[in-house]
Amino acid sequence: MSSNTQFNAEDFLKNLTHQPGVYRMFSAEGEVIYVGKAKDLRKRVTSYFRKNVDSVKTQALVKQIANMEVTVTNSEAEALILENSFIKTHMPRYNVLLRDDKSYPYIFISAHEHPRIAYHRGTRREKGEYFGPFPNGSAVRESLRLLQKLFPVRQCDDSYYRARSRPCLQHQLKRCLAPCVDLPTENEYAEQVQLVKLFLRGKNNEVIETLVAAMEQASENLDFERAGMLRDQIAALRQVQERNAVSGSQHxxxxxxxxxxxxxxxxxxxxxxxxxxxxxxxxxxxxxxxxxxxxxxxxxxxxxxxxxxxxxxxxxxxxxxxxxxxxxxxxxxxxxxxxxxxxxxxxxxxxxxxxxxxxxxxxxxxVESKLGLQSTMHIRFQALQKFLQRDVAIDRMECFDISHTMGEETVASCVVFDQDGPKKSDYRRFNIKGITGGDDYAAMAQALERRYKHAVERENVPDLLLIDGGKGQLSQAEAYFQDWPHPPILLGVAKGESRRPGLETLIFGFSRNTVHLPADDPALHLIQHIRDESHRFAITGHRQRRAKVRKTSTLEEIPAVGNKRRQNLLKYLGGLQQVKSASIEQLANVPGISRALAETIYYALRDE
Structure with a gap:
């Protein structure tokens, strides 16, 4: 899907900060497709939207952008670390050219018979597990000192390890089990190595639970020396549980x-x-x-x-x-x-x-970005005020649109804008009934009657009413408001011959005066924004209504959803409506529901 219709780069860049940070680009499906870092976010992001971009990859990327988000950092170095974290989390498909993390330090656990824990920087050639990257070398060294106090796993070089004939000082300090001279059993040493890995992954509670179980087992076996050692290890872990544990970052x-x-x-x-x-x-x-x-x-x-x-x-x-x-x-x-x-x-x-x-x-x-968007909205409102030549401020605008498929399940939408933009709490949809299918004029008349029947007493009459359509739709509004002493300004918005934005014809109610505003006029941009939002809201409502009428799928009719799974779905999600509105992730979290089955249920309960 092209970013030309989905992403307004100009508006986004207007309010983008010059601070360092990380930017994320999203596709129309909400997938993160690219993550980048910048010393100056606005300058860097602006470079993607220049008229002349040489890179074919960048051209392809920009066409896929539907949305962007930024996270501000204190420095470019922080942005680099955060960029790496987001790339690992989202694995964006356009981040294939990023350099690897060899300039960052890691904590390394080797794949030896008796694994060692070590500081590592550079190419990861040696077999084993690497934890990181971390911001700097001092953070890793501090973490290694902490690990040595908590877990008696060797941190010595292989040459030193092979040359030992008796335990070293670290064993006397209870900071190593001395596997070099075969003091611990294979299982005892492997258990401590596994605990280190869990700890480095941030699973502190799991580590403590494992140690508690081992301590209780040692007590039952009357191995009080081992039970005492495990008790001391648990106490040490609990002391650091609330502290910085590994990399200078909290778990x-x-x-x-x-x-x-x-x-x-x-x-x-x-x-x-x-x-x-x-x-x-x-x-x-x-x-x-x-x-x-x-x-x-x-x-x-x-x-x-x-x-x-x-x-x-x-x-x-x-x-x-x-x-x-x-x-x-x-x-x-x-x-x-x-x-x-x-x-x-x-x-x-x-x-x-x-x-x-x-x-x-x-x-x-x-907030600063929001204020920038609000300023844009105010500029457009001022332009509209000038175009309408009104002395009294326009505080409320409404727009109607009709949606149906060959006359089936007609829905009328009414969206509301004030000077701060869309006021979604006031949006309304009307399911149109009792008319000839496809009669947009009758549908408009019914929607107007239902919306404005009590508008005066409720004091929510708009200052400007936009009608998406030509003179026929506008005539319905004229007929409804003709006896009102103070009707709203009526303005029909008819699409041009090619239906391209910028060629709309604006028709004033009652006078039938027609106006064509320039394509770059802020007043026209605001009218287009409201009209498009009304169309989107109507289409969404119509599709939901049509899906509800046509839908025959129920939980009973979905393959592989038996009685027990059906009960679990209803129990854990709270009812049939909650099941129907649940996401794939929420469905997959229900016991007995795999990811594949969750997808099957999700699509079976929707109009595909």
């Missing part, structure tokens, strides 16, 4: 940043998993006037983390700004509601504070 936490300006509020959430930023997202809660920062934060935390979609993966730590009040009470409420320990932290210094600052920085960038 698992969320950082929540808040920024408010000029009526806009953004809460930005950074998700840190397995020692790196795995994702970030901005949220724009609807905030009543005079609401405090503390109330905004508290409402967001409760609604976000108690949502079923997120409840299964809430981290043990959530980093929050200092504006949050009643932290202890909220901490207890979340822990009880989620049935697991959740700790809200307001850091003053250190790595957690850096994550908080980064989340806040991204929230600030998101």
């Amino acid at each position: 698992e936490l969320d950082a929540v940043g808040l920024y408010r300006n000029s009526g806009f509020t953004c809460v930005h959430l950074l998700s840190i998993r397995q020692n790196s930023v795995q994702g970030s997202r901005s949220y724009y809660p609807k905030v009543p006037a005079h609401t405090s920062d503390a109330e905004v934060l508290e409402s967001f935390l409760i609604q976000y983390y108690l949502n079923q979609q997120h409840g299964q993966r809430v981290p043990a730590e959530i980093i929050v700004p200092e504006q949050l009040e009643n932290k202890a009470a909220l901490n207890e409420q979340l822990s009880l509601a989620l049935e697991r320990r959740v700790k809200l932290i307001q850091p003053k210094r250190g790595e957690r504070q850096q994550y908080l600052a980064l989340a806040t920085k991204n929230a600030m960038n998101a």
Whole structure:
């Protein structure tokens, strides 16, 4: 699908920051197709949309872009690390030319009979497992020192290991099991190596559970020396569980940043998993006037983390700004509601504070972008006001459109815009009944009657009413409003002969004066925006109604969904409607439902 119709690069670039960061390009299906980093985000992203781009790869990439997102970082170096993390997570198909990570340090566990843990930088030739990359060498060395205190696995070179005839000092300090002289059994050493790997993957709780089980087994076998050693190891692990464990990054936490300006509020959430930023997202809660920062934060935390979609993966730590009040009470409420320990932290210094600052920085960038978009909307409104030659401000605009397939399941849509853009809470659809199939004029008349029957008493009469269509559709609005003392301005929007944007004919109601605005006129852009949104809303409603009428698929008729699986689907998702509206991922999380079966159920319950 071409980006010419899906992605407005000009608008996106207008409000893009000059700060360093990472950008993600999405296809029309929502797939991440490219991830890049930049010292200056606006300059770098702008280079993709120049008129003359030599690279064939870049030309192909740009044609696929339907959306873009950015995550701001503090430096280009941070952007490089984050870029690597996103590429590993999403594996974008256009990132084939990126260099490898050989300039970054890793923690390496060899594939020897008695594996060793080591610092590694460069080409990964030796067999074994590599954990990383990490931001710098000092972070890896600090991590190796920590691992040596927690897990008695050798960190010596192979030449030193082969030359030993008796245990070294590390064994005396209880920092190595001395496999060089065959003191531990194969199983004992392999068990510690496996625990190191789990720890490096961020699975601290699993490590402790394994050690607890081993300690209890040793006690039952009256092996009190081994039980005591495992007890000490568990205690050491618990002491560092809340600390920086491996790479200078926390294993698992969320950082929540808040920024408010000029009526806009953004809460930005950074998700840190397995020692790196795995994702970030901005949220724009609807905030009543005079609401405090503390109330905004508290409402967001409760609604976000108690949502079923997120409840299964809430981290043990959530980093929050200092504006949050009643932290202890909220901490207890979340822990009880989620049935697991959740700790809200307001850091003053250190790595957690850096994550908080980064989340806040991204929230600030998101609000500034929103303000830029609002400015664009205001410019277009001013242009429309000038075009209509109205002294009174236009605060509310509505647009109607009709959608059907050969007269079947007709739906009329009404979308609403104010000076801040779409007001989706006021959108309405009308299922048209009792008319001859395909009679758009009768459908328009019915929709107008149903929408404006009580509009005056409810005080929601628009200042401007747009009708998507020519004089025939416009005449229905004229007939309905002809006896009103103060009707809205009526404006028909008829497509040009080639139906290309920019060639629309605007027809004023009652006077029937026609106007053609220049294709680059901001007033026309606003009219096109509203008209297109009305068309999209009508088409979506019509397809949903048609699918509902035509659909015959039920859970009973889907292959491989027997009685037990059907009961699980209804039980875990809450009912048939929830099953029908569930995503493939939500279906696959139900016990007994594989990914392939989830896809089968998903498409069987939809109009394909």
